Amino acid sequence: MAYRKTPAEISRLEAAREHLIAAATSVVTEVGWSQASVTAVADSAGIAAGSVYQHFSSKAALAVEVFRRAAGREVEVLGEVLHEPGTPVERLARGVEVFARRALENRGLAYALLAAPADPAVGAERLEFRRRYRALFAEVVHEGIEEGLLPAQNGEITAAALTGAVGEVLVDPLGARDEETTGALLTELVAMALRCAGAPRS
Amino acid sequence: MAYRKTPAEISRLEAAREHLIAAATSVVTEVGWSQASVTAVADSAGIAAGSVYQHFSSKAALAVEVFRRAAGREVEVLGEVLHEPGTPVERLARGVEVFARRALENRGLAYALLAAPADPAVGAERLEFRRRYRALFAEVVHEGIEEGLLPAQNGEITAAALTGAVGEVLVDPLGARDEETTGALLTELVAMALRCAGAPRS
DNA sequence: GGAAGCTATGAATGATGGTTCACTTCTTTC
DNA sequence: GAAAGAAGTGAACCATCATTCATAGCTTCC
Structure with a gap:
């Protein structure tokens, strides 16, 4: 020995x-999965292509790890926000706001997580990720229904809609270059949610 | 001469x-853009790969044409439904229902149009497609606001949310194997919309 | 019927990009 | 410091397709 x-x-x-994961994450954030070749990622990390292996x-496997890290962070943050004190309606509003704000502040990553073309392996992770997002929202919706603050409804569908809606608004440059329009967009998004x-209308 | x-x-x-376009459409519907190689498409059309050119x-160029045909049909149908007689609220409900029903009835195509990984050229078309969908919904929302049937709101965001919501519900097997659950899903989707x-609640 | 021009073919070509591997460089251990 | 073993390297390898092109097969026209 x-x-x-x-x-x-x-x-x-x-x-x-x-370090490699971090470099890969930033490459993906900047240029998307499809352009993130092993060589590009390795270069970004300052190592040889072969060393990735x-x-x-x-x-x-690297792509999945990158996705899991980033997605996990987002799910965690949303989960925390949705479990803070407050009525379900307040928490829902805050959750949507945080979800959207974080996505707007890091669009490249949000796009990579939600919509950018990717390997099938990443695609599968993405489904799981969206499912978790939906489960978090659905839980709060159900609480709202139980407490009589929200009307009877299929919470899963509402939750799916919220995820899809925020994603849709982000993916297309519907707006938000500067601070001001971002704020307005968030306000409208929360109202919509x-x-x-x-x-009940406030 | x-x-x-x-x-x-x-x-x-x-x-x-x-015939080639039709064959390509069915290949894409069945296996998605990423698996629709020139050879696969040509085989499906019963011609040689080189003949595609x-x-x-x-x-x-073929992919874009396939996308445009299918997407154009959907936009046209939605446009017609949204312009039928009725209050904006009624038309919105009917529009969402038709959008979702058509997508559920032809999931492969819906997925290809809305979400499946695709060439950048198709991706660009997709953005345009979603934009048109949104514009159609937004128009009806604005009419609803003007007629006092809907509260003041950013119609673009609501329209984006509706598109995203339906897409989200479709992409993930949230449901709808049989007739019954499909109907229930549609009812809930319309209510959500x-x-x-x-x-106002009915 | 046959010359001219067009379409159809599918094997060869070329580009891309993930993966491997013989070799070099660095660490550990004695 | 030297042997042994691990990590790092990057050029070569290989698979996958889109695309091309020399050739064969049809159509038109006289």
């Missing part, structure tokens, strides 16, 4: 892997 | 072209 990984070496490898068994769930 | 296209020959060519200058636009 002439060689054993030392803790320092292990953490160096781990760091290299993380020290950390991932295939390009698809509350109507969609059937919240 | 020893040769000139005779009318019969011209219409034979035209028919061959149409007698009718289209590139695969992308009316809430979304702020129509």
Whole structure:
């Protein structure tokens, strides 16, 4: 036994892997999945193309990891916001606002997560991601119904609609260059979301 | 001048072209853009791969034509439904129902038009397609506002939300194997759409 | 019927881009 | 410091398709 990984070496490898994921994420954010070749990602990380395969068994595996990290972050944030104190209606409004604001602030990533053409493997992850988003929204809608704040409805459909609506608004340059129009867009989006769930008009 | 296209020959060519487009459409409907290779499409049309280039200058040109035909049909149908007699609210309900029903009845095509990974050229067409869909919905929403049937709102956002919502519900197998669940889904979708636009509860 | 021009063919071509692998470089251990 | 083993390299490899092109097969016209 002439060689054993030392803790320092292990953490160096781990760091290299993380660095690679970060680089890949930024490449995807900037140019999308379809343009993110192994070479481009490796260049961005400052390593050779072949070295990518020290950390991932295939390009698809790296892509899935990149997607999971970013998507996981978003789901987590939304989940936290939706579970903060407040009535279901208030939480729904806040959730939509945060979802949309984060997406608008990082459009490239939002587009990559929600809509950009990608490997089938990433496509499958995307379905799962949307499903989780929907489940979070649906839960709050159901609470609203139970508390009598929202009318009876299929919460899953409302939740799907909210996800689809925010996505749709983002993907197409419907707006929001500057601060002002972004704010207006968010206000309108939240209003739309509350109507969609059937919240009483304020 | 020893040769000139005779009318019969011209219409034979035209028919061959149409046949190719139809075959390509069905391939795309069944397996999606990414799997629709020139060879697969040509096989489906019963011609050689090279012959595709007698009718289209590139695969992308054929893809765009396929998209335009299918998308154009859908936009046309929606436009007609939305301009039938009735209040804006009634027309909105009917429009969403028709949009969703058609999509559910031909899921493969709907998916190809709305969401499936595709060439950049098709992606650009898709943006335009969604824009037209939105414009149609937005027009009716604006009429509803003017007639005092809908509350003041950003009609573009509501229209985008409706498009996104229907698309989202379709893409994921949220439901609708049989007749019964399809009907229920449509009812819920329409109800959601009316809430979304702020129509008074029925 | 046959010359001229067009369409159809499908194997060859070429570009792209993921993956491999013989080799180099760095780490560990003694 | 030297042997052993791991990580890093990047040029070569390979698979996948879109596209081309020399050739064969039809149509037209006289």
